[in-house]
Amino acid sequence: MNSSVSGLDTLLARYVTGDVPEPVRVMLQAHLELSGKNRGFVRDLEALGGAMLEGLEPAPVGDRDKRLAEIFAQDQERPVPAPADTQADPVLPAALVHYLGHGLDGVRWRSQLPGLKVCAVDNPDGVEANLYWIRAGTAMPHHTHEGSEITLVLKGAFSDVTGHYARGDLSVADETVDHRPRAGEGEDCICFAVIDAPLRLTGPIGRFLNPFLKQ
Numbered sequence: 001m002n003s004s005v006s007g008l009d010t011l012l013a014r015y016v017t018g019d020v021p022e023p024v025r026v027m028l029q030a031h032l033e034l035s036g037k038n039r040g041f042v043r044d045l046e047a048l049g050g051a052m053l054e055g056l057e058p059a060p061v062g063d064r065d066k067r068l069a070e071i072f073a074q075d076q077e078r079p080v081p082a083p084a085d086t087q088a089d090p091v092l093p094a095a096l097v098h099y100l101g102h103g104l105d106g107v108r109w110r111s112q113l114p115g116l117k118v119c120a121v122d123n124p125d126g127v128e129a130n131l132y133w134i135r136a137g138t139a140m141p142h143h144t145h146e147g148s149e150i151t152l153v154l155k156g157a158f159s160d161v162t163g164h165y166a167r168g169d170l171s172v173a174d175e176t177v178d179h180r181p182r183a184g185e186g187e188d189c190i191c192f193a194v195i196d197a198p199l200r201l202t203g204p205i206g207r208f209l210n211p212f213l214k215q
């Protein structure tokens with residue numbers, strides 16, 4: 001398991017506990033709308049959080065299977081965001097449309113480089129949220145990060161040293177990732193990215209959940 005995967009797990013745990021900046025919450029909700037990959041994991045974390053709040057006696061740290069078995073025995077199904085409704089924007093998930101107050105047609109793009117357009121969305125609490133439109137086959141400038149960057153693919157796909165990401169996929173890059181994302185051939189790529197998203201868990205719920213996230 002590489003650092004970006006555990007970074008994503010941590011973000012999802014923070015999402016469950018309500019401990020993420022608004023653009024990150026919107027991004028993760030949009031991810032759950034578009035992709036089924038992490039819905040089960042989020043549901044399990046919600047069950048764990050609920051069990052903790054109900055005072056379930058925790059098993060010894062590291063006894064992950066036993067704890068999970070206890071949780072599953074309770075069969076606490078919690079709702080997760082439903083798939084995007086058919087009335088929504090064909091590209092933007094409903095969570096993002098609600099956040100922006102408009103669909104893709106309302107985005108005011110600014111050209112940044114040949115083949116790359118940007119729209120600054122928001123920057124609360126020191127995080128920076130942007131939409132990117134990358135022309136098919138175009139590579140973004142090579143870069144690394146001082147903080148962390150999470151990116152949700154909304155249309156098309158991109159690839160970098162960490163993998164290939166298609167609609168609904170999340171990429172998590174931190175200061176150890178030095179990359180040059182390139183949009184796939186044949187289709188323009190539209191992404192929602194948040195820079196300096198927190199990747200650490202804090203507080204009592206974080207201390208409870210951390211043993212489940214670190215192998």
Ligand code: ZN
Binds near residue numbers: 144173179
């Ligand atoms: Zn990056």
